[in-house]
Amino acid sequence: MNQTPRAFGYRMPAEWKKHQGTLLAWPHNPTTWEGIVKEAEHVWLGMIEALHTGEKILLLVNNAAEEKKVRGLLRKRDVDLKQIEFFHIQTADVWLRDSAPIFVTRAAGKKTERAAIQWTFNAWGEKYDDLLADKGLSERIAQRMNEKNRFVPGIVLEGGSIDVNGRGTLVTTEQCLLNKNRNPLLTKAEIEKYLKEYLGVSTIIWLKRGVAGDDTDGHVDDFARFVNEKTIVCAVEENEKDANYAVLKENFELLKRSVDQDGKKLTVVPLPMPKIVRGREGRLPASYANFYIGNKAVVVPIFNDKSDDRALEILQKCFPDKKVVGVRSETIVEGFGGLHCVTQQVPTIENKNPSRPEGRGID
Numbered sequence: 001m002n003q004t005p006r007a008f009g010y011r012m013p014a015e016w017k018k019h020q021g022t023l024l025a026w027p028h029n030p031t032t033w034e035g036i037v038k039e040a041e042h043v044w045l046g047m048i049e050a051l052h053t054g055e056k057i058l059l060l061v062n063n064a065a066e067e068k069k070v071r072g073l074l075r076k077r078d079v080d081l082k083q084i085e086f087f088h089i090q091t092a093d094v095w096l097r098d099s100a101p102i103f104v105t106r107a108a109g110k111k112t113e114r115a116a117i118q119w120t121f122n123a124w125g126e127k128y129d130d131l132l133a134d135k136g137l138s139e140r141i142a143q144r145m146n147e148k149n150r151f152v153p154g155i156v157l158e159g160g161s162i163d164v165n166g167r168g169t170l171v172t173t174e175q176c177l178l179n180k181n182r183n184p185l186l187t188k189a190e191i192e193k194y195l196k197e198y199l200g201v202s203t204i205i206w207l208k209r210g211v212a213g214d215d216t217d218g219h220v221d222d223f224a225r226f227v228n229e230k231t232i233v234c235a236v237e238e239n240e241k242d243a244n245y246a247v248l249k250e251n252f253e254l255l256k257r258s259v260d261q262d263g264k265k266l267t268v269v270p271l272p273m274p275k276i277v278r279g280r281e282g283r284l285p286a287s288y289a290n291f292y293i294g295n296k297a298v299v300v301p302i303f304n305d306k307s308d309d310r311a312l313e314i315l316q317k318c319f320p321d322k323k324v325v326g327v328r329s330e331t332i333v334e335g336f337g338g339l340h341c342v343t344q345q346v347p348t349i350e351n352k353n354p355s356r357p358e359g360r361g362i363d
Contacts, residue, residue, distance in 0.1 A: 003151075004151065004197035004198055005104050005115055005117065005151050005197070005198050005199070005200060006196065006197045006198070006200050007197075008106060008115075009106040009107070009200075010104040010105065010106045010115055010200055011104055011105065011106065011166070011168070011199065011200030011201070012102060012103075012104045012105075012164050012166070012199040012200060012201070013103075013104070013105050013164075013166045013347050014164060014165055014166030014167075014226060014228075014229070015163075015226075015292075015293040015345055016166075016227075016228070016293045016319075017166060017347060017348075018295060018347070018348045019054075019055045019294065019295050019345045019346055019347060019348060020055065020056060020346045020347065020348045020349065021055050021056035021057060021058045021085070021346045022051055022055055022056070022057055022058065022292075022294060022343050022344070022345055022346070023058045023060070023096050023100050023141065023343065023344040023345075023346060024044065024047070024048070024057060024058070024059050024060065024094075024096065024342060024343060025059070025060035025061075025089075025091045025093070025094045025096055025342070026041075026044065026059060026060065026061050026062075026066060026070055026094070027040040027041060027043075027044060027094050027335075028062060028066070028091075029092065029093045029094070031130065032093055032094075032335045033331075033334075033335060034280075036331055036334060039331040040331050040332065040335070041073065042331070043327060043328070043329065043331050043332050043339075044342075045073060045074070045077055045079075046299075046327045046328070047292075047299050047327060047339060047342075047343070048074065048077075048079060048084070049077050049079055050294070050297045050299050050323075050325040050327070051292075051294040051295075051296075051297055051299065052079055052080060052083040052084065053080075053083070053296060053297075054294050054295035054296030054297060055083075055294060055295045055296075056083055056084070056085055057083060057084045057085070058085050058087060058145075058346065059084055059085065059086050059087065060087045060089045060091055060096075060141075061086055061087070061088060061089075062088070062089075062090050062091065063088060063090075064088065067086045067088070070086075071084075087141070087144050089137070089140050089141065089144060091134060091137060092130060092131045092132075092133040092134045092137075093131050093134060094335075094337075094342045095131075095134075095160075095337055095341050095342060096137075096342060096343065096344045097158070097159040097160045097221070097340060097341045097342065097343060097344055098121060098124070098158035098159055098160050098161075098216075098341070099121045099134040099135075099137045099138060100137060100138055100141050100159070100344040101116035101117055101118055101119075101138045101141055101142050101147070101150075101344075102116075102117045102119065102157075102159050102199070102344075103115070103116055103117070103344075103345070103346055103347050104117060104198075104199065104200060105347050105349070110350070111349075111350035112347070112348065112349050112350050113149070113349060113350075114147070114149065114346075114347055114349040115147070115149035115150065115151060116138075116141075116142040116145075116147040116149065116150045116151070117150075117151050117153065117198055117199070118138040118139050118142060118150055118151065118152045118153075119138065119153055119155065119156065119157040119158070120135070120153075120154065120155060120156045120157070121134055121135050121137065121138065121156070121158070122135065122156050122181075122182070123135075124158070124181075124215060124216045124217065125179060125181025125182060125217060126181065127181075127215060145346075151198060153194055153198050155182075155183050155186065155191075155194055156182040156183050157177075157182075157194075158176075158216065158219065159221075159344060160216060160219035160220070160221045160222075160340065160341055161173065161176045161177060161216070161218075161219050161220060161221075162195070162199070162220065163220055163221055163224065163225050163226055163232075164199065164201060164226065165226040165228070165229045165230075165232075165260065165261075166226075166229065167229050167260065167261055167262075168200070168201050168202040168203055168260070168261030169201060169202075169203045169204075169205065169226075169260045169261045170195055170199065170201040170203070170204050170205070171204075171205040171207060171220055171224055171226070171232065171255075172195075172204065172205070172206060172207070172220050173206070173207045173208060173209060173210055173218040173219070173220050174188075174206055174207070174208055174209075174218075175208065175209045175210055175217050175218030176210070176216065176217045176218045176219060176220070177191055178191070179217045181217070192204055201261075202261050203259070203260060203261040205254070205255070205258045206254075207220060207224060207251045207254055207255070208247070208250055208251060208254070209247050209250075209251075210222055210223060210247075210285075211223055211235070211244050211247070211248070211273075211285050211287055212242075212243040212244050212247075212283055212285070213282065213283035213284045213285040213286075213336075214285040214336070215285075215336045216336075219341075221289065221290055221338075221340045221341070222235075222285050222287045222289055222290050222338065223235040223248060223251065223287060223289050224251060224255065224289065225289050225291070225340075227269070227315075227318040227319065228318070229260075230260065230264070230266060230267055231266065231267040231268075231269060231318065232255060232266050232267070232268055232269070233268075233269045233270075233271045233289060233314070233315070233318065234248070234251060234252045234255050234268055234269070234270060234271065234289075235248055235270075235271050235272070235273050235287055235288065235289045236248050236249070236252055236270045236271065236272065236273065237249075237273045238272065238273075242273075242276075243283075244273060248273070252268065252270065255268045256268050269314065269318065271288055271289055271311060271314055271315075272288065272307040272310055272311055272314075273286075273287060273288070273307070274286050274287070274288065274302075274303045274305040274307050274308070274311075275303070275305050275306075275307075277303055277330060277333055279333070279334045280334070284333040284334060284336065285333060285336060285337075285338070286301070286303055286329070286330075286333045286338075287301070287338065288300060288301060288302070288307075288308075288311035288315070290329075290337075290338030290339055290340045290341065291315060291339060291340060292339045292340045292343045292345075293319070293322070293345075294322070295322075296322060296323060297322055297323045297324070297325050298315060298319050298322050298323070298324045298325065299325050299326075299327050299339050300312060300315055300324060300325065300326050300327065300339070301326075301327060301329035301332070301333070301338050301339050302326035302327065302328055302329060303328070303329060303330055303333075304328065304330070308326060312324055312326050327339060
């Protein structure tokens, strides 16, 4: 255990802590975006436009030709290209919340140091053979960013399956982390040990199942998200006949009974669900909880739904110092994801060359 991030004082910071930048990958997969590539690009342009004034956008593109195309699209939106850093890294798809590194930080005097955790990505239980090509994406990104501190746990974990308050509390679901299509040889206690040692948490809140239509086996970022150290929003379904009604009610009640790392009750804020959004393959995992917290803006999925304004109002109250921006997201949920699913925050550091050895997995 002496080679884990926890031993060196690292912890995963909350998403609202200051970012150096936001990782995104430009959409191009012809299967995911069959017939709707331009619509997907429009969603990405909306996210970048909202976020780039507060932080760098670290944008993965497949090649120089794609970079040239994207630069042209961004110019038309009056995006400041000095805020965009292009990485020529081949990707199978865009789901960087799950395939990119998760970053942890530690205080070092007056400085902050960062390390990249390279979890194993297996395309959500090997559901999509073509997306297994992104299994090594975490390492490629860390190398391209010149991350000197890198830890390799050697187990499967997706960033969308967890959320943290930055003080020591993590929320997740049994449906995902205990699913035998991820780490079949690990017990619940052993998975908790990995979370504590690699993310620096001390309290883990286990919720049950995720929302209908979610092909990730219940990612928590589609229904329950920390908005500050003591407050978590949780999606609720008001229609008792909807498939999500009982599932979300159970999770909401579990959160109401849960405590944080200091043994104190959380404030749980209900967040409405949008109407059912259907795609080519049936119901899609549409949710307002799949928002992303930037330095100056919070981008929130909206669906031309009567609940859009109410969801935006609730989240604006949760983030009074940031601008909450709704981004039409029917297209992105067609790919079975959301705004949070395609982003990954890179925390700000003071010292870009920390001198600690690369870690090993748990023996």
